[in-house]
Amino acid sequence: MSRYWSQTTKRIKPYVPGEQPRDKTYIKLNTNENPYPPSPRVIEALHRAADESLRRYPDPECEELRQTIARCVGVAREQVFCGNGSDELLAFAFLAFFNPGTPILFPDITYSFYPVYCTVFHLDYEPVPLDMSFTIPVEKFFVPNGGIVIANPNAPTGTCLPRAAVREILEHNFGSVVIVDEAYCDFGAESAVPLVQEFPNLLIVQTLSKSRSLAGLRVGFAIGHQELIEGVRRVKDSMNSYTLDRLALAGAVAALEDEAYYRETIRRVIATRERTAAALRAVGFSVIPSKANFLFITHPEAKATELYQQLRDRGVLVRHFNLPRIDNYLRVSIGTDQEMDAFLDCITALVQKTGT
Amino acid sequence: MSRYWSQTTKRIKPYVPGEQPRDKTYIKLNTNENPYPPSPRVIEALHRAADESLRRYPDPECEELRQTIARCVGVAREQVFCGNGSDELLAFAFLAFFNPGTPILFPDITYSFYPVYCTVFHLDYEPVPLDMSFTIPVEKFFVPNGGIVIANPNAPTGTCLPRAAVREILEHNFGSVVIVDEAYCDFGAESAVPLVQEFPNLLIVQTLSKSRSLAGLRVGFAIGHQELIEGVRRVKDSMNSYTLDRLALAGAVAALEDEAYYRETIRRVIATRERTAAALRAVGFSVIPSKANFLFITHPEAKATELYQQLRDRGVLVRHFNLPRIDNYLRVSIGTDQEMDAFLDCITALVQKTGT
Numbered sequence: 055m056s057r058y059w060s061q062t063t064k065r066i067k068p069y070v071p072g073e074q075p076r077d078k079t080y081i082k083l084n085t086n087e088n089p090y091p092p093s094p095r096v097i098e099a100l101h102r103a104a105d106e107s108l109r110r111y112p113d114p115e116c117e118e119l120r121q122t123i124a125r126c127v128g129v130a131r132e133q134v135f136c137g138n139g140s141d142e143l144l145a146f147a148f149l150a151f152f153n154p155g156t157p158i159l160f161p162d163i164t165y166s167f168y169p170v171y172c173t174v175f176h177l178d179y180e181p182v183p184l185d186m187s188f189t190i191p192v193e194k195f196f197v198p199n200g201g202i203v204i205a206n207p208n209a210p211t212g213t214c215l216p217r218a219a220v221r222e223i224l225e226h227n228f229g230s231v232v233i234v235d236e237a238y239c240d241f242g243a244e245s246a247v248p249l250v251q252e253f254p255n256l257l258i259v260q261t262l263s264k265s266r267s268l269a270g271l272r273v274g275f276a277i278g279h280q281e282l283i284e285g286v287r288r289v290k291d292s293m294n295s296y297t298l299d300r301l302a303l304a305g306a307v308a309a310l311e312d313e314a315y316y317r318e319t320i321r322r323v324i325a326t327r328e329r330t331a332a333a334l335r336a337v338g339f340s341v342i343p344s345k346a347n348f349l350f351i352t353h354p355e356a357k358a359t360e361l362y363q364q365l366r367d368r369g370v371l372v373r374h375f376n377l378p379r380i381d382n383y384l385r386v387s388i389g390t391d392q393e394m395d396a397f398l399d400c401i402t403a404l405v406q407k408t409g410t
Numbered sequence: 411m412s413r414y415w416s417q418t419t420k421r422i423k424p425y426v427p428g429e430q431p432r433d434k435t436y437i438k439l440n441t442n443e444n445p446y447p448p449s450p451r452v453i454e455a456l457h458r459a460a461d462e463s464l465r466r467y468p469d470p471e472c473e474e475l476r477q478t479i480a481r482c483v484g485v486a487r488e489q490v491f492c493g494n495g496s497d498e499l500l501a502f503a504f505l506a507f508f509n510p511g512t513p514i515l516f517p518d519i520t521y522s523f524y525p526v527y528c529t530v531f532h533l534d535y536e537p538v539p540l541d542m543s544f545t546i547p548v549e550k551f552f553v554p555n556g557g558i559v560i561a562n563p564n565a566p567t568g569t570c571l572p573r574a575a576v577r578e579i580l581e582h583n584f585g586s587v588v589i590v591d592e593a594y595c596d597f598g599a600e601s602a603v604p605l606v607q608e609f610p611n612l613l614i615v616q617t618l619s620k621s622r623s624l625a626g627l628r629v630g631f632a633i634g635h636q637e638l639i640e641g642v643r644r645v646k647d648s649m650n651s652y653t654l655d656r657l658a659l660a661g662a663v664a665a666l667e668d669e670a671y672y673r674e675t676i677r678r679v680i681a682t683r684e685r686t687a688a689a690l691r692a693v694g695f696s697v698i699p700s701k702a703n704f705l706f707i708t709h710p711e712a713k714a715t716e717l718y719q720q721l722r723d724r725g726v727l728v729r730h731f732n733l734p735r736i737d738n739y740l741r742v743s744i745g746t747d748q749e750m751d752a753f754l755d756c757i758t759a760l761v762q763k764t765g766t
Contacts, residue, residue, distance in 0.1 A: 056637035056638070056640070056641060058507055058586075058587050058610070058611055058641065059506065059507065059637075059641045059644075060505065060506055060507055060508055060509050060641075061509055062505055062506075062509075062645075063505070063506045063507070063641045063644050063645060066644055066645070068643075068644050068647030069647055069648065069651060070647075071467070071470050071647075071651040071652070072467075074466075074469060074470070082466075085467055087465055087466050089465075091461075091464075091465055092462065092464050092465060096464070097460050097461065097462075097464075100460035100657065101457055101460055104453050104456035104457055104460065104657075104661075105453065106447030106448065106453075107626060108447075108448050108452070108453075108624055108625075108626040108627050108661075109443055109444050109445075109446070109448060109623040109624065109625060110430075110438075110443050110625055110626050111428075111441055111443065111619075111625040111626060112625075112628070113430060114427050138494060138650060138653055139650060139652060141649070141651060141652075142649065142650040142653070145648075145649040145650060149416065149418055149419070149530070150415065150418075151416055151419070152416055153416050153417055153418075170647075170648050171648070171649070173648065174505070174645065174648040174649065230414075231414050254414070255414055263467075267462075267464070267465040268464055268465065269464075269465060269466055269468075270463060270464040270465065270466050270467060270655055270656035271464050271655050271656070271657070272468070272652055272653070272655040281414065281415075282412070282414060284412070285412060285414065285416075287424075288415075288419050288422055288424050289418075289419060289530065290424075291424030291426075291427075291526075292422045292501075292526050292529065292530035293497070293498065293501040293527070293530065294494060294495060294497045294501060295425060295427040295497060296495060296497075296625075296628055297498070298628075299626055299627050299628040299655065299657070299658055300626035301456065301460075301626075301655070301657045301658070302655055302657075305460075305464075
C-alpha cells in the first residue's frame with residue numbers, strides 16, 4: 055500500500071492472467087490460446103500495414119473493421135464497436151451500463167474478471183450459484199438487478215446455454231443491460247447475435263484472441279443496439295481515443311475476411327477436444343461437456359493441485375483456480391493433437407499411479 | 411441519451427480527437443503527428459514480429475520494453491510502466507491516485523482530456539488560470555489539492571516550465587501526486603525524469619506518438635517511484651491485462667533503440683518550427699514561444715475561425731479550439747519544410763488580404 059494510492063487502488067484486487075512462463079518451454083495449455091497460427095492473410099496484411107503511415111494516428115472509429123464485422127455477423131455498422139481485446143470492452147461496458155447500488159448478477163463460477171470490474175467501478179454484485187452440474191440456472195436471473203453478465207460458453211467450465219435460454223433471460227430483464235460474453239462461442243455454442251435486433255438491452259462481446267488465433271493482436275468487438283454501442287463509445291472516448299493501433303486494425307480485417315481458414319482450424323480444435331475428453335473419461339476423469347477450446351476436468355482419486363504441479367514438473371502447463379467449488383478441477387486448453395497426446399500420456403500415467 | 415446508460419455515461423462529455431479527414435488529401439497540420447516516418451528499424455522489427463507467435467498473448471508485464479525504456483532514460487525497470495498511448499496511462503493514473511472530494515489542479519488552458527478523465531471518474535477539479543502570456547503560474551499550485559497535472563510543454567500553447575519550476579511544485583506538494591505529461595518534451599523542453607529519484611509523488615508520462623513518429627502504434631510510458639508504478643499497474647490489471655499487442659511491443663523497443671535516427675528527425679522538426687515561427691511573426695502573427703512540435707498563433711486582424719475555414723478550403727488542416735481565452739488562436743503542427751512552405755504561402759496570402 056502506498057499513501058499515494060487512491061481509495062479505489064487500495065480496494066481493488068487485480069485480475070491475475072494465466073502465467074506466461076519464461077523459465078523453460080512448456081506444452082502450454084493454460085491460457086486458452088489457439089494452437090494453430092493465424093491465417094497467412096493476416097500476416098500478409100500486417101506486413102503491408104507496417105509502413106511509414108504509422109506516424110499517423112489510427113482511425114479512432116475503426117470504420118473499416120466495423121464494416122467488416124458488420125458484414126460477417128449480419129448487423130449494421132452502427133451496431134458494432136471495436137476494442138483492445140474483449141477485456142477492455144467488458145471494462146467499458148461495466149462502466150457504461152451499470153450503476154452502483156443495485157447488484158449486477160453473474161454466475162458464482164465464471165470469468166474471474168467480472169468481480170474485478172465491479173470493484174474498480176464501485177459496483178455491487180451478487181453471484182448466482184450454478185447448479186451441481188455447473189449449468190447456469192436461468193430462472194435465478196428473473197429477479198430485480200442492475201445488470202447481468204453471462205459468459206456463453208461459460209469459463210472456466212465450458213458449459214453453454216442454448217440461444218432460447220439467453221432469450222428467456224432477456225425477456226425477463228428489459229429494465230437492465232444483459233452482457234453476453236461470447237469469447238469462446240465459435241467453438242460450438244449458439245451465438246446470441248440474432249437476438250440483437252429484438253432486444254435493445256443485449257450487448258454481445260466477442261474476441262479474435264481465441265477462434266482467430268490472435269491473442270497477441272488485442273482485438274475484441276461488441277455487438278448491440280446502436281444506443282448501447284454509443285454508450286460504450288462515450289466511455290472509450292473518455293479514456294483513450296485510439297485503443298486499436300493501425301496494425302491491429304489491418305490484421306483484424308484480414309482475419310475476419312478469411313473465414314474458410316478459421317472454419318478449418320476451429321473444426322480441428324473441436325475434434326481434438328472431443329477426442330481428448332473421451333480419453334480423459336476413459337481413465338476416470340469427470341469432464342464437463344465443453345463448447346469452448348478447453349476442458350474442465352476433475353478426478354475422483356487425484357488432487358487437482360497435485361496434478362497441476364506434477365504436470366508442470368513434466369513440462370505441461372494447465373490452469374488451476376484456487377476458488378470455492380472448483381479447487382479440485384483443472385482447466386486444460388486444447389492444443390494440437392500432438393500436444394494433447396503428450397498431455398494425455400502424462401496425466402494418464404499420473405492418475406494410474408495414484409489409483410494403484 | 412439511452413435509458414440503459416449508467417449515470418456516468420449520461421454525465422460524461424467525451425474528448426473529441428483531432429479530425430482524421432477522409433474527404434480529400436490535406437496538408438495535415440491538425441493532430442501533431444510527426445512529418446517524418448518512424449525509424450526503418452521499427453519497420454523491420456514489425457515485419458519480424460508479424461508471425462505465428464501472434465496466437466499467443468503478449469507479455470502483460472512488457473518486460474523487454476520496460477527494460478529498454480529504463481536503460482534509455484536512466485531509471486530502474488520497476489520505475490517504468492507501459493500503456494496503450496499516454497492517454498490510457500493518464501486515465502489509469504487519474505483513477506490510481508486521485509480521489510473524489512479534493513479538487514485536482516491543472517491549468518485552465520491545457521490538454522482538454524484532463525477534465526474528461528475527471529468527469530468519468532467522478533473527480534473534482536479546479537482550473538488554475540494561466541497568466542496573460544500563457545505561462546503556468548507555479549505558485550498557484552502551492553495550495554491544498556487532491557493532485558496536480560501539468561503538461562510540459564503545455565498543450566495547445568507549447569510553452570514550457572524549466573525543471574526548477576517543476577521541482578518547486580513538487581516541493582510544495584508532498585501530500586499529493588503530481589503528474590507531468592511530457593508528450594511533447596523531446597522537442598526542446600527539460601524533462602523532469604531526473605527528479606523521479608527524489609520525489610516519490612512524481613509520475614511522468616511520455617509517448618512514442620510524437621517524437622518517435624509512432625502515433626499509429628499506440629505506445630506510451632510512465633516513469634515514477636515504484637509504488638506509483640504499482641498503483642497504475644493495479645488499475646490496468648483491473649481493466650485489461652494486455653493493453654499492448656505483440657507488434658506494438660516489438661516496434662517500441664526498436665524505436666527506443668534507434669536514438670540517432672530520432673535525434674535527427676527531432677532536430678529537423680525544431681528547425682522547421684523556428685523558421686515557421688519567424689515567418690509567421692513577419693506577417694503579423696503573435697506566436698507563443700514553443701518547445702513542442704506545434705505553434706499556437708493568433709493574428710490581430712484575422713479571425714481564427716475564418717482562417718481555419720479558409721485554410722481548410724485550400725487543403726490545409728490546422729486545429730481550432732472553441733474555448734474561452736483561446737478561441738482566436740490556431741494550433742499548427744510542424745510538418746515537413748515543404749508542407750510548412752505551402753501553409754505559409756497560404757496563410758500569408760490570407761492575412762495580407764485581410765490587412766488590405
